[in-house]
Amino acid sequence: MARLAVRPSAALLEVFSSWKGGAIQVQNNVKLKTRLDIILNRPEKKNCLSGEMMKQFGQQVEKFSNEENAVIVVSGVGKSFCSGADLGLIKDISDQKLGVDMFEYMSSILSLLHFSPAISIAKIHGHALGGATEICSATDIRIAHSTSKIAFFQSKMGIVPSWGGAEYLEKIMGRGKALAAMGRANVMSAEEAKKQGYVDFVFETDEEADSFINQIASSGLAVTKAQKAMLNAVKKGKEEQKTILQQVWNGETHRKALQKQLDAVVKK
Numbered sequence: 001m002a003r004l005a006v007r008p009s010a011a012l013l014e015v016f017s018s019w020k021g022g023a024i025q026v027q028n029n030v031k032l033k034t035r036l037d038i039i040l041n042r043p044e045k046k047n048c049l050s051g052e053m054m055k056q057f058g059q060q061v062e063k064f065s066n067e068e069n070a071v072i073v074v075s076g077v078g079k080s081f082c083s084g085a086d087l088g089l090i091k092d093i094s095d096q097k098l099g100v101d102m103f104e105y106m107s108s109i110l111s112l113l114h115f116s117p118a119i120s121i122a123k124i125h126g127h128a129l130g131g132a133t134e135i136c137s138a139t140d141i142r143i144a145h146s147t148s149k150i151a152f153f154q155s156k157m158g159i160v161p162s163w164g165g166a167e168y169l170e171k172i173m174g175r176g177k178a179l180a181a182m183g184r185a186n187v188m189s190a191e192e193a194k195k196q197g198y199v200d201f202v203f204e205t206d207e208e209a210d211s212f213i214n215q216i217a218s219s220g221l222a223v224t225k226a227q228k229a230m231l232n233a234v235k236k237g238k239e240e241q242k243t244i245l246q247q248v249w250n251g252e253t254h255r256k257a258l259q260k261q262l263d264a265v266v267k268k
Helices: 010-016 051-059 061-065 087-092 096-114 131-137 153-157 166-173 175-184 190-195 206-216 221-234 238-248 252-267
Strands: 023-028 035-041 071-076 119-124 127-129 141-145 149-151 201-203
Touching: 010 051, 010 087, 010 096, 023 051, 051 061, 051 096, 061 096, 071 206, 096 131, 096 166, 119 131, 119 206, 119 221, 127 131, 131 149, 131 166, 141 190, 141 206, 153 175, 166 175, 190 201, 201 206, 221 238, 221 252
Parallel strands: 035 071, 071 119, 119 141, 127 149, 141 201
Antiparallel strands: 023 035
16 A cells, blocks of 8 residues: 655645755654654744645654544644744745645645544644644644634735635634634634634643643543544434444443443442
């Protein structure tokens, strides 16, 4: 079987090759084996994506659909989550054809993240600006440190979301709130973003964030993935939902949990 990867157009790849720096690290978490970490690593530039990083993103997508992932966590190194794309890179792809090429490339990557069988989580701290919000929007859950600053800056640059993130925003926030956030391009605190429906959980420490993530994955690989599969199945009808139910009903996790509850009742 051919290795899954998303490849930029030849013209886009040529531009990417001129913009070095940083890395996209995709690795299994040491403490939680069913957690896959996608780490944006360019702290000296607030993790803004270089051409090299965008290219690496497409090369790593195969890992998003690994059957051993219960959760996928996207985070940034240093003081910020991500400040979008390198402005010099954006200037070099200001040609309309290259802009469309970038949209097709990045939207394909974010679609694979969004539709991964694992529950995807954006762990935001510091700044999440412009294109960074599109990465966050592609995840199932967004959690943010209380000091985070989040802004859909695209309109201030005279453009629209260009990495495919708009596809998910209306469902997250509702049409009115999404258009207001996109049009105003205002900087939101974590609490404000939560009130607007964009952020799901605000944390104070990494330990608190990891505890939240661990709770989501606490039922084990199969059952955690089944939660997302069940929500997806709702759109397809009862037969699809029954299929998901059959995968976990009377399974090992179900039997153990049921017995634990029965034992607790007997002790009372």
